[in-house]
Amino acid sequence: MAGKQRAAVRTIGVAVAIAGFAALQASPAAAQAPITMKLSTATVNDTQHEWLKRFAAAVEKDSGGRIKGEIYPASQLGAIPRQIEGVQFASIQGWCGPPEFLVGVDERYEAMSSPGLFTSREQYERTIKDPTVTGLMLGLGANKGLVGAGIFPIGPSSIITRKQIQHLSDYAGLKIRVLASPFQLEMIKRMGASPVAMTLADVLPALQQGAIDGSLTTMTQYTTLHYIDAAKYVVETDQPYVSSITVLSKKWVDGLPADLQKIVRDDATKTSLDTLSFIDQFFDAQRQVWKDSGGSAIHLPEADQAAMLAKISSIAEDLSATKPDLNATVKTIFAAAAKNK
Numbered sequence: 001m002a003g004k005q006r007a008a009v010r011t012i013g014v015a016v017a018i019a020g021f022a023a024l025q026a027s028p029a030a031a032q033a034p035i036t037m038k039l040s041t042a043t044v045n046d047t048q049h050e051w052l053k054r055f056a057a058a059v060e061k062d063s064g065g066r067i068k069g070e071i072y073p074a075s076q077l078g079a080i081p082r083q084i085e086g087v088q089f090a091s092i093q094g095w096c097g098p099p100e101f102l103v104g105v106d107e108r109y110e111a112m113s114s115p116g117l118f119t120s121r122e123q124y125e126r127t128i129k130d131p132t133v134t135g136l137m138l139g140l141g142a143n144k145g146l147v148g149a150g151i152f153p154i155g156p157s158s159i160i161t162r163k164q165i166q167h168l169s170d171y172a173g174l175k176i177r178v179l180a181s182p183f184q185l186e187m188i189k190r191m192g193a194s195p196v197a198m199t200l201a202d203v204l205p206a207l208q209q210g211a212i213d214g215s216l217t218t219m220t221q222y223t224t225l226h227y228i229d230a231a232k233y234v235v236e237t238d239q240p241y242v243s244s245i246t247v248l249s250k251k252w253v254d255g256l257p258a259d260l261q262k263i264v265r266d267d268a269t270k271t272s273l274d275t276l277s278f279i280d281q282f283f284d285a286q287r288q289v290w291k292d293s294g295g296s297a298i299h300l301p302e303a304d305q306a307a308m309l310a311k312i313s314s315i316a317e318d319l320s321a322t323k324p325d326l327n328a329t330v331k332t333i334f335a336a337a338a339k340n341k
Contacts, residue, residue, distance in 0.1 A: 034068035035256070037264075039094040039246075040083045042200045044073040046224045047154060047279045048096045048244050051271055055150070055246070058267040063260055079199045088145035090251040098154070099137065099245040100181035106140045108329040110181045112151075113240040116313030117337050124241045125153055125276060126340035133336045136329065137245065146247040149268035152275055154218050155283040156238040161214035162207065162231045164296070168192070168304040177203050177215040183240070183315055184216060190311040200225075207231050218242055222295065223286040234290065234297045237305075239312060 039056060041048045049071070056069025077083055077092060080101050086092035088105075099109040112133075118124040127133055128151060138148025159165070159176060172192040178184035180197040188195035196212055200221075206212045207230035214231065221227065222234065246268060253261055290297060299305065316334070320327035 034065055035260070037067050037069045037093045037252075038072060038077070039069060039096065040072045040075075040077045040086070040092050041096040042073075042075045042080050042083070043097075043221065044224060046220050047152070047275065047282055049073045050278060050282070051150070051152060051244065051246065051275050052094075052096055054275060055267060055271045058271060059264055062263045062267060067260060067264070075201050079201060081199070084247075087247055087249045090145075090249040092249070093252045094149065094246055094248045096244055096246040098179060098242055099151070100179040100184065102141065102146075102245070102247070103181055105144045105146065107182075107323070107326050108140055109137070109245070110183050111316065111326070111329045111333045112137060112243050113181070114183060114316035114330060114333065115187045115240045116309055117316070117334060118156075118241045119341070121153075121156065121241075121280070123337060123341050124156075127333075127337045128153055128243060129273070130336045130340060133333060136332060141247060142250065145250045147250045147253050149246040149248050149265065150272035151243055151245045152272045153279055154242040154244050155220065155279070156236065156241050157216055157218055158234050158236045158238070158297070159214055159216050160207075160222055160227055160231050161233045161235070162210070163213070164233045165235050166298075166301075168300055168308050174213040175211075177206065177212050177217075179216075182319055186315050186319060187239070187312045188216065190315070191308060204230055218283075219290060219297070220283060220286045223289045223293070228290070228293050228295055232295045234295060236297055236299050237308065238299075239309070 039052045083095045087095045102109040174193045176193045177198045178195045185195040316330045
């Protein structure tokens with residue numbers, strides 16, 4: 001009798017093992033590790049960081065956990081050029097930052113930050129949502145390993161300096177950090193200063209050491225990166241308006257199943273629209289934070305602001321005149337901005 005019992009137990013054990021194996025075979029997705037989506041940016045605790053967090057959460061939820069997002073702010077994965085290269089070669093799945101950093105990939109990326117393009121935040125936000133503009137900007141870089149996922153505002157630029165500025169003429173001879181963008185380089189030259197292209201991680205040390213006199217960027221960087229420790233004078237020039245773009249690795253996206261590709265693209269579009277109200281509130285809040293921390297924020301006198309705009313508003317057209325592709329993009333963007341004024 002004991003022998004029969006042992007045989008029955010063995011039979012049941014085999015049956016259970018076979019059933020377990022069949023179950024695993026029937027649902028291979030359950031046995032597979034999630035697909036990693038590493039997302040990188042140079043900033044932290046700002047709108048770019050917030051966009052990545054919302055996007056990663058949406059993709060994880062909508063993919064049922066088949067894609068897992070990992071977010072690396074504050075240049076944890078290297079300087080911005082290294083982050084972009086990582087996306088092109090798929091060691092990083094996505095990067096978020098101002099499109100001017102992508103001019104080495106395609107010079108048309110800087111068209112959205114043409115000096116004099118926008119005169120108000122409302123015009124800027126209407127234009128960035130215009131399908132003509134969105135389609136154009138997100139379509140760049142496809143031949144260089146990049147897929148445009150989302151584009152959204154940061155806000156109007158300003159210039160922070162170690163010494164107080166009250167008039168346009170006060171910029172004469174100052175060394176001002178800019179992005180590696182011909183439009184920004186030319187803008188600072190036309191304002192009488194000397195532009196210095198520099199990656200973000202180097203800006204605060206350069207200000208502290210006096211290697212540069214100031215930086216062209218946005219209010220949200222001064223607060224989140226604690227520029228008050230090195231400089232406290234800001235002039236809100238409102239030029240140019242700065243955007244953020246998220247680009248994904250084309251190699252990575254193309255390797256996803258079709259349903260996951262759709263989820264990633266749809267969630268990026270939705271995230272870009274859903275964060276607009278947060279972006280406006282965040283910018284205004286950080287402006288107040290700057291003042292509360294002892295920072296100064298002023299505008300140039302009206303006559304000086306008008307003189308500055310007269311100097312810089314033709315930059316995009318002037319610098320693109322001999323470059324047909326860039327010029328066509330500039331004209332398209334300016335036409336969209338005029339329509340959305």
